[in-house]
Structure formats: C-alpha cells, structure tokens
Amino acid sequence: MDYEGETKGELIDSYRSEHPDTNLPKLRVGYHKVHKRWVVIHHKGLSCFALSSSTPETACEEAVKKLDNGEIARDGFGQVTVGRVSFVRRLPQANGSLCILSCESTYDEGGQE
Numbered sequence: 394m395d396y397e398g399e400t401k402g403e404l405i406d407s408y409r410s411e412h413p414d415t416n417l418p419k420l421r422v423g424y425h426k427v428h429k430r431w432v433v434i435h436h437k438g439l440s441c442f443a444l445s446s447s448t449p450e451t452a453c454e455e456a457v458k459k460l461d462n463g464e465i466a467r468d469g470f471g472q473v474t475v476g477r478v479s480f481v482r483r484l485p486q487a488n489g490s491l492c493i494l495s496c497e498s499t500y501d502e503g504g505q506e
Contacts, residue, residue, distance in 0.1 A: 399430060399431070404433065405420070437473075438474040440502055441494060442472065452481065453484060456491055457486075457491070460486065471502055473499060474494065474496040474498075475500060477497055478494050478495070479495045479496070
C-alpha cells in the first residue's frame with residue numbers, strides 16, 4: 394500500500410493503521426511538491442532497475458526487452474539510484490511510460506547505500 398495524505402496527520406494515521414507498532418518519531422515523511430501530497434520517505438534516490446547498456450539507444454532496447462520478458466516488475470524491488478540522476482528518454486508502453494535514466498551508481502532496494 395502507498396501511504397499518503399493531503400495532510401501530514403492523514404498520512405500518519407494511514408501508515409499507523411497498517412503498522413501499529415511503528416516508532417512514529419522515527420517515521421520519515423515529506424511533502425511531494427509534484428503530487429501535492431504528504432508521503433512516507435522510504436529511501437533517498439529513485440527506485441529503478443539497473444541496465445548494463447552503455448548507450449542511450451541500447452539502454453532503450455534493453456529496457457523494452459526486459460519489460461517484455463517480465464524481468465522488470467513495476468511493483469517489485471529493484472535498485473535505487475545514487476548521486477546525480479539525468480533523464481535520458483521516455484518510452485511510451487501499453488501499461489504506462491518507461492523512463493530511461495542515467496545515474497552515478499545504484500544499490501539494491503531494501504539494502505544499504
């Protein structure tokens with residue numbers, strides 16, 4: 394479940410209903426300026442799926458192939474970007490856009506940076 398709210402209180406109440414044992418003083422929340430909602434901050438960086446390609450063109454081909462083969466699960470764990478992130482290209486897909494990014498490094502989502 395995504396935890397969000399129009400107010401910080403709504404967000405905390407939503408999160409607490411699913412995680413009653415949470416140490417609320419350590420819960421990191423922030424305001425998402427684009428979506429104009431309060432959200433739980435899970436980690437720094439963007440969720441992503443790392444590619445091995447070295448050019449934008451081959452990265453696009455690799456991403457589409459991995460998506461078609463089920464190797465990229467939009468609701469699963471992948472990696473997290475580290476450092477500066479640059480937008481490369483948006484690829485329209487039947488189930489939404491696939492964005493190709495360039496970044497300094499990644500680490501496994503759920504792991505430590």
